[in-house]
Amino acid sequence: NAIIEITQLSKRYDTPEGAYTALHDVNLNIEEGSIFGIIGLSGAGKSTLVRCINGLEPISGGTINVLGQSIPDLSAKELRQLRKSISMVFQQYNLMPSRTVEGNVALALRHSGLSSAEKRDKTRKLLSLVGLEQHAQSHPSQLSGGQQQRVAIARALANNPRILLLDEATSALDPDTTKTILELVKRLNRELHLTIIVVTHQMDVVKSICTHVAVIDHGTIVEQGEAFDVFANP
Numbered sequence: 001n002a003i004i005e006i007t008q009l010s011k012r013y014d015t016p017e018g019a020y021t022a023l024h025d026v027n028l029n030i031e032e033g034s035i036f037g038i039i040g041l042s043g044a045g046k047s048t049l050v051r052c053i054n055g056l057e058p059i060s061g062g063t064i065n066v067l068g069q070s071i072p073d074l075s076a077k078e079l080r081q082l083r084k085s086i087s088m089v090f091q092q093y094n095l096m097p098s099r100t101v102e103g104n105v106a107l108a109l110r111h112s113g114l115s116s117a118e119k120r121d122k123t124r125k126l127l128s129l130v131g132l133e134q135h136a137q138s139h140p141s142q143l144s145g146g147q148q149q150r151v152a153i154a155r156a157l158a159n160n161p162r163i164l165l166l167d168e169a170t171s172a173l174d175p176d177t178t179k180t181i182l183e184l185v186k187r188l189n190r191e192l193h194l195t196i197i198v199v200t201h202q203m204d205v206v207k208s209i210c211t212h213v214a215v216i217d218h219g220t221i222v223e224q225g226e227a228f229d230v231f232a233n234p
């Protein structure tokens with residue numbers, strides 16, 4: 001059952017030097033419940049692909065369906081709604097330094113329609129899910145990089161997304177911290193039945209947690225399949 005289905009996607013940018021093809025004939029099927037790695041060097045087209053999936057970039061050809069909805073056909077309002085189902089975590093944590101950990105997570109709930117008490121309760125649950133209940137009253141600057149990324153993950157889960165998209169989310173972290181974040185991601189995949197997309201240039205990240213992999217190079221998918229098969233080929 002595909003949660004994201006992309007066929008023959010192409011994306012051209014208009015530049016002063018003429019059209020530049022950033023994606024060409026991209027076909028991707030991301031199964032619900034999988035941990036899907038998209039790996040490629042800088043400039044391969046990963047960010048462009050992510051922006052197309054989120055409807056932030058008009059596409060030049062092909063189709064993109066997310067949760068059964070055709071992205072190019074959605075109104076701005078429908079897109080905003082859909083984006084609540086695809087939550088993103090980046091390399092930069094983008095936390096508000098003046099707010100506590102709890103305050104940062106609660107900020108994501110401001111349009112949720114929950115009462116103050118419900119928001120407080122939900123925030124506590126999210127912090128305990130990522131193992132930070134002890135740090136609810138700390139400020140981001142008092143936390144390590146790995147802990148700050150956990151706050152960003154808790155915040156990303158606030159609106160009960162179906163898909164969590166990690167865009168170079170561990171690229172700024174040391175190997176040990178990366179490992180603990182990846183363990184957390186694996187647990188979220190299992191416990192919340194969350195589909196995870198891991199966009200990265202780090203092969204070891206993909207190797208350690210992904211069930212499926214697509215390798216992108218110069219705007220095309222050069223290899224795709226179950227991680228076991230993709231990594232079996234030298």
Ligand code: ADP
Nearest residue numbers: 013015020041042043044045046047048051168
């Ligand atoms: P990354 O490799 O993480 O995607 P980049 O530095 O390539 O980061 O791109 C950062 C931002 O600049 C992106 O939003 C991208 O779309 C934009 N960008 C990259 N290359 C160009 C370009 N040649 N012309 C205009 N914008 C660009």
Ligand code: ADP
Nearest residue numbers: 013015020022041042043044045046047048049
């Ligand atoms: P990645 O995320 O894998 O580093 P990007 O999607 O950022 O790759 O970029 C893919 C290619 O498209 C790069 O050559 C980049 O310079 C180009 N590109 C990205 N955004 C733009 C843009 N807004 N205008 C023109 N070219 C762009």
